[in-house]
Amino acid sequence: MIDPSSYYRGRVARTYEATRQGQREWSLEAEAVETWLRAHAHRGDVLLDAPVGTGRFLALYETLGIRCLGLDISADMIAEARAKDSPDAELRVADLLEPTSLAPLVSDLAVCLRFANWLTEEELERLAIALSVLTRRRILLGIATSRDSPVDIAGARTHVERRVHDLFSDHLLFHEGRYPITAGRGYDYALWLLRVGS
Numbered sequence: 001m002i003d004p005s006s007y008y009r010g011r012v013a014r015t016y017e018a019t020r021q022g023q024r025e026w027s028l029e030a031e032a033v034e035t036w037l038r039a040h041a042h043r044g045d046v047l048l049d050a051p052v053g054t055g056r057f058l059a060l061y062e063t064l065g066i067r068c069l070g071l072d073i074s075a076d077m078i079a080e081a082r083a084k085d086s087p088d089a090e091l092r093v094a095d096l097l098e099p100t101s102l103a104p105l106v107s108d109l110a111v112c113l114r115f116a117n118w119l120t121e122e123e124l125e126r127l128a129i130a131l132s133v134l135t136r137r138r139i140l141l142g143i144a145t146s147r148d149s150p151v152d153i154a155g156a157r158t159h160v161e162r163r164v165h166d167l168f169s170d171h172l173l174f175h176e177g178r179y180p181i182t183a184g185r186g187y188d189y190a191l192w193l194l195r196v197g198s
Helices: 010-014 024-040 058-063 075-082 121-134 161-170
Strands: 046-049 067-072 089-093 107-112 135-146 173-182 188-196
Touching (some): 010 075, 024 058, 024 107, 024 188, 067 075, 075 089, 107 121, 121 161, 121 173, 121 188, 135 161, 161 173
Parallel strands (some): 046 067, 046 107, 067 089, 107 135
Antiparallel strands (some): 135 188, 173 188
8 A cells, every 4th residue: 555645745746636637536526525615614614624735625715715724744745735825725744643733723624535545444543533523514525435345446445335434423423425426446436425513
C-alpha cells in the first residue's frame, strides 16, 4: 500500500490536479461536493477539508462564503493549495488521525475525499473518531466499499460496507445517503453523507 505521507510530494503534488482533470470520477466528485454544500452549508460556516490536497475546492468554498480549514499531511500539497491564494482558507500541515494535536479546532461541516481507502480498519476508526470530535453537523466522506471482503484497488483497498456503517455509527456518525461515483468493479466508490450526533 502507498504511504500518502511520502507519496504526495514534488512532481506528484505539482501535477496532482492536471493528471486527474479529465477523469469522470473527478468531475462527479466535484458535482457532488457542490450539490451537498449548497444543500447544507451556510455563509460563515467553518468547513474542515482534510486532506485538502491541492485545494481543488477552495474557490467553491469562497464563492459560497464558507471559511475553510484545510489540513494535509503533505507540505507539498499544502504549498500547492496556498498558491491558489484563498484569503478565507487556513491551510496547515497536520495529521487528521491525530485529533488531539488539532484541538481546539471545530468545524460545522467536513469534506474528506480520497483518503479513507489508504487506511487500515484501525486507522479508519481513528478517522471516525477525529471527524466526530472535529465536526458539529455533517460530513461528506469519499469511500470505496465492497460487500463481503476488502478488494485491492490501485495501491489502496476497499472497506467492507457493513463494517463501515457499524464503525461510524459507533462514533455517532450516521449514514444519511450517498452520491454514487463508480460501481461494478467488485466495489462501489461513493461520497457518503454522514450526520453527526445521536
